[in-house]
Amino acid sequence: MKKRIPYVDGSKLLLLGVAGLSALSILGLLATVVWMSLRTGVPGQPFSYTLGNYISLLTDPYSYRVMVTTLEFSAVTIAVSVPLGFVFAWFIERTDLPCKALAMSLLSIGILFPTFLKAMGWVFLLHPRIGVINIFLMQLFGLKNNPLNIATVPGIGFVEGLTLAPLAYVMISAALRSMNPALVEAASIHGVSKLRTLLRVELPLVWPALFSAVIWMLTVAIAAFDVPAVIGMANNIFTFSTAVYFMINPNEGLPRYGLSGAYGTIMVGLSLVLMIPYFTALRQSHRYQIISGKSYQSRLVELGRWWLLGWGLLALYLLLAFILPLLAIFWVSLLPYVQIPSRQALSVASFERYTAVAFDHALLRAGLNTLLLMVAVPTLIVVISSAISWIVTRSRMRGRVLLDAIAFLPHPVPHLLFALAIAYFALLVSDVIPLYGTIFVLLAVYVICWISFGTRVLNNSMIQVHRELEEAAQVGGVSTFRILWKVILPLIRPGVVYAWIWTSLSAYRELTMAVLLASPKSQVLSTYIWGQWHGGGLGDAAAIAVVMMAIMSPLVASFWFYARRQQHIASSV
C-alpha cells in the first residue's frame, strides 16, 4: 500500500504555522529558564555548564528564608482571599441579597485595577514611618512606636489577599451556581435540618471547587510580584518572585542569571506540580454539576434584615481594597511630603505635581509605549488565539490536545519567568537582532503569556458554534481561512471583543513583566511609576498613579457595560 499523502490547503497551513510558532515560543522560553540555570556568567560571554547554581541555591540559608517567606505569604493570602470569596459567592448566589448585579459588578471590576497601585496606597496608609494611619494613631495616643506595620509578611499577604478576593469569588461562585440545587432540596424535603444539609450535603459538594480555588490562589501567590515588590522589597522581605527580580537587578554587582534560572526552574516545577491537584479537584467538582440544559432556580435563603450584613461586609471590603488605598494615593499626590490629613496639611495641598508631570517628556513616551502595547498586544493575541482555538476545537488534527495544553502553560507558570527568559534570549542574540531593551520584547512576552487567556475565551466561544455551520461553508467551496474569517469569527464576536478588551486593559496595568524588561527607551506607565517609587519620588509616583487611574476608569466602565451585555464576565478568570 502506498503512503497516503495528507491533504492540507494553504490557509490551514497558515493557521498551523501561527499556532505552531506560538507553541514553540512558549516551550522555548520555559526551556530557556532551565537552560540558563545550568550555565555560568552573563549571556554573550564565555560560559560553561554547571550545577553550581543549584548547589549555591541549596547551601545558601537565604534561599530557605525566601522559601519560608513565600509559604507564609501564600498562606496569609489564601486565608484572606478564599473566605472572603466564599462569603461573597454565598451571599450573591445563594441568598436574596438586594442589588446583586451591582455587587457582582463591584467585585468583578476590582480585578482590573492595577494591583501595584493598591499596594502603594497601603504603604501610604500603614507604613511604619510614613503611614497616615500610623502617624494618626501615634499622635492620638502619644505612642513612641508605630502600632501597625504593613511591611511585614502577614501585612503583604493581607494586601495580596484583598486584591485576590474577587478572583476567589468568581471561581467559587461559578461552582455554587452550577451545583445542582436538587441535591440540596432533596435533603430538606426528606427532613434533614438546614445545618446538617449545609454540613453534610452542601459543603462536601462545594469542597472540590473550594479546594481548587485554594490551589489556584497558591499558584497566584507564588507568582505574585506587585505587592511583595512594592511593600516588601524596600524592607528586605523577599518572596520567590521578588528574589528573582533582585538577582537580575541587584543594588550592586552583576546580574546573577544562573542563580535566578535555578530559582525559576523550581518555580516552574512547583506551579506545574500544583496543576495536578488543581485539575483533579476541578474534575471532581464538574461531576456535581447540572448536566441537563434546564435552568434550575434553587430556593434562595431569605436574608430578611441580614442583608445589611452582606452589604456591610461588601462595603467594608471595598473600603479596604480600593477606596482607602486610592484615597491615600490621591492625598499624597497633593502634598509636598506625606502627612496626615489636617487643616494645616490642607493649606499646603496643591495640584503642583500634576502640572509638573504634564510636561514630562519621559512620561509622554511611556504613555505612547503603553498605548502601542494596548493596541498591538490584544490584536496579536486575538489572531493567534483564533488560530489555536480553531485547531483545538474545530479541526481533527493530531496533537491538538497537546497544543491546547501548551497554550495553557503560561496560565499557572509565573509570568516573571517568561520575562526573565526572554530578557536572557534577547541579550544572547543582541549582536544579531537588536531587540534587547526595545518595546518589542515587552510586546512579545505579553502576547506569549496571555495566549492562555485568549485561547480559554475563544475555545469556549468556538465550541458553541455548531459544526454544521462550518461544514456547510466547506461543502460550498469556501476555504478554511475564509470560513474562520467570515463565518466563525462573526459568530463569536462577543468572545473576540471580550478577549481583546480584557488583554488591552491587562497591558495597561501590567507591571511584573514590564519591570524586568523595560529600558529607559521602552518605559511604560507602570514602570515609570515604579521607577519614581524606587527613586524615592513617592509624591510624583502618586500623582502619575492618579492620572493612570483616571484614564483607566472610563475604559473599565465601557468594558463593564459591554461584558454585562454579553453576560461574559463570569469567564474572566
Place this chain on the structure above:
Amino acid sequence: MIGIHSLTKTFKSGAHAVRAVDQVDLHVNEKEFFVLLGLSGSGKTTLLRCVAGLEKAEAGEILLGEQMVSSAERGIFVPPEDRGIGMVFQSYAVWPHMTVFDNVAFPLTNGKRRLARSKVRDRVMGALELVQLSGIEDRPVPFLSGGQQQRVALARALAVEPRVLLMDEPLSNLDARLREEVRDEIRGLAKKLGITVLYVTHDQVEAMALADRIAVMSAGKILQTGGPQDLYHFPLSRSVGEFLGSMNEFEGTVQNDGCVKTDLGVVHCAVPDGAPREVIVAIRPEDVSLSRDPSGLSNEFSAQLESQLFLGDITVYHLSANGKKMRGKTTSVDRRLEAGGRVYVRLPAEKLKIFTR
C-alpha cells in the same frame, strides 16, 4: 453517478473502535433519488459524510461521475470544496449573522466556484424562487421559521448547481405537518431539476415517499437495496421487513411437503429452495384478511378478536389465534365484528414471507 466500492470508516474512541461504515458497495444512478435508511448509529450519516468529503475513509473508493474523489489505496482525497456537491444539514446550518440572500450567495461569492458579481444575483434569486422564498431575501435568517430556514439551506445547496445533492435528515427538525409538505416539495424539485440526490433518514415513510431506490443500513452494512415496493413487499431479511413496517411473525419448522408447521397450525406457502428447517413466517397486518364466517380457503385459522382500534383511515384489530397474538389492519370497517367474538383470519400464501430464524 455515485460509485462506492468497499468503503470502510472506523471511529476510535479510546480503546473502542467502531466500524461506522463496513465494506459498503453502492451505486447511485444519474438523476436518481437515492435514500439511505437506517436507525441512528447504523452508519448512514457517516457514509453520506464520506461522500461529501467531511469524513475520510480508511479503505475503499468513492467515484463522483467519472472523478475519483476518495481512494485510500491510491492516496486520493478530494476535499469537499472540490467535489461539486451541495449539502443540506440536519440543523439547517444557515449562518445566523447573514440575511437570506447572503446565505445563498456566500458560497457563490467566497467559494471555489465563484461567479461574476452580475450573475450572483440572478442565480440567488432563481434558487430562492425554486424554494418559494422570493420576497424575503433581505430578512436576517434568525427571524425565519424552521421550515423557511430549511428552505434557505436547500436554496443554498441548489444555487451552486451541484452534480450531486446530499441531504442529512433535513426534515427531522420540522413538525409533522410541515415535514410532509416540505418532503413532497423536495421530491418535486429534485425531479424537476433532474439532479442526483443522496438522502439520509431514519423515517421509513419519508424514505418510501421520496426514493427511487432505498438502501437499508444496519451496523455499517447495507442489508438490502431496492425500490420502495420491492423492499416493502419482498424484504430479504426479517430486519429489513420489520424496518419498513410492522409484521406478524410466527416461528415454524419446514415440513417435507413444503408446508411450515407453526404454533398457529400448518401454513401453506412457497418455501424457497435452500431454506433451513427452522424459519419464521411473517405477514404484514394489512395482508391478513378477516371475516366472520369461514371461507373454506387454505391458511385459514379461527381466532379471537380481542380489541379493535378505529384510527380514521384504517382500523387495527388485535387478535389471538391458538395463543398467538397477531394484528390485522383494514381500510373498511366490518360492523358485524365485535370485540371478544370469534373471527376467521386468512394468511394468503402469496403474501407470506419466509425468513431464516
